[in-house]
Amino acid sequence: MKTGNTAAHAGEKTLEDIPDEDLESFVSELRGSAILPDDEEYDGARRVWNGMIDRYPAIVARCDGVADVVTAVRFVRDHGLLVAIRGGGHNVAGHATCDGGLVIDLSPMNWIDVDPEGRTARVGGGATWGSVDHETQAFGLATPGGVVSTTGVAGLTLGGGYGYLRRKHGLTCDNLQSVDVVTADGRYLTASETEREDLFWAVRGGGGNFGVVTAFEYRLHPVGPEVATVETWHSTDDAATIVRGWRDFVTTAPDEVSAEMVLWSVPDVPDFPEELRRRPVAIVAAVHCGDLAEGERVLEPLRSLGDPLFDFSGPTPYVELQQDFDPFFPAEELRYYAKSLFLDGLDDAAIDAIVARAESRPHYRVLLDIWQMGGAVARVPEDEMAYSGRQEPFLLAIDATWEEPADDDRLLEWSRSFWAEMQEYSSGGLYLNFPGFGEEKEALLERTHGREKYERLADVKTAYDPENLFRLNQNVKPRA
Ligand SMILES: Cc1cc2nc3c(=O)[nH]c(=O)nc-3n(C[C@H](O)[C@H](O)[C@H](O)COP(=O)(O)OP(=O)(O)OC[C@H]3O[C@@H](n4cnc5c(N)ncnc54)[C@H](O)[C@@H]3O)c2cc1C
Structure with a gap:
């Protein structure tokens, strides 16, 4: 029962340290299931969304209810095991799994x-x-x-x-x-x-x-069932002008509008004409979540910006919109790194810096995304809850995706150096759900939350x- 690669971190207990009867009693107490290294399901159960993450937990406890979670927490405490918590498994750094410990996998609790x-x-x-x-x-x-x-x-x-x-x-x-x-x-x-x-x-x-x-x-x-959207895909011949036009529109847009500016490439899939696949594009994107006709009217100037290669704008069922990007971010098969940075503003110099980097992206799958913030986000007082960065007007997300392990260093180095270069346009905080691998550890939290909030979290x-x-x-x- 207790075989497989279950190497733990230094000082932590492993599966071999646990008496057989304790393990058996834990397994039998679960309403869900415990997946061990010998089990057929193990390889699927240990994987998370980012294909770069390759870890070997000792046990994946698929918890089917609060009682299972309490049992699992007590088990790891009593036995000194490392524990990871898995929700959807999408954390880019792979925090939802571990080597040698126990994963509390909540996927059965999808109610x-x-x-x-x-x-x-x-x-x-x-x-x-x-x-x-x-x-x-x-x-x-x-x-x-x-x-x-x-x-x-x-x-x-x-x-x-x-x-x-x-x-x-x-x-x-x-x-x-x-x-x-x-x-x-x-x-x-x-x-x-x-x-x-x-x-x-x-x-x-x-x-x-x-x-x-x-x-x-x-x-x-x-909300919905349909919402008004703009999604125009432009050639990057004059990307800076498109980004400036997007910025000027969003600066005065009503709160119903939440917008993104995406610098990417046409996906290499049959839905797009072969001659355009992998071609760099600047995607103007916005959603108006209020009255449909009013939304179409408000978004019209944004839709009319430039002369797009593709125009996917128009009323869209909200549920469909929420799945639009799913096919481009498949689980397990690709390698991912996603890091972000709040921008103090989006002046022409910042736009030029982003556009220049978009032109030198090391892989056609690398996506740069500028999120417009403000509105209701900025109206919540900064100290009302732990989330930090409410007054930041924009967030830059660097989403690197690639296929080959041999490209890891190149893609990571490019992403990190871009992030470092953009610090001059930022007060230094970031969105902690796009944290890269959290390389900077506590420093990243302190920069984002500030000392006082970090102390309160502690x-x-x-x-x-x-x-x-x-x-x-x-x-x-x-x-x-
Ligand atoms: C393809 C993709 C698209 C994304 N799109 C967006 C987006 O549109 N907006 C956005 O804000 N973010 C987005 N993100 C980022 C996302 O918010 C984070 O990756 C987030 O951590 C994912 O949550 P998860 O439960 O799937 O991840 P997991 O990897 O399961 O967990 C993430 C972290 O939360 C902890 N955790 C998980 N479940 C629990 C729990 N029940 N109790 C306590 N701790 C728990 C884990 O231990 C881990 O530290 C996206 C990420 C990906 C990969």
């Missing part, structure tokens, strides 16, 4: 309960955005979520949550009403505005540091996880 009257939804800790949109849109409702439907609700919410509704309805974490959490000592707690306010403050932007969130409760808003961490059981994340260190 959603919608209360259409009260306009709320309770969502299981292993749900993905596709399921949430499917269930809530059945009632013409939505909560702001991510733009790729396979992404986990959990990691995205705990880090903030950017989507097409952000400037009207805020970040995902702004719409959170409560969470249920299993903490490091195996307790099952609820946190909300009125209950354990410190924990509720911390989970909204502080990541998976404070326990295993088994359920999220969200506010819902009327207080909450010390209160709920004093021994740092949950450390495979953007780790906030408890006080000694």
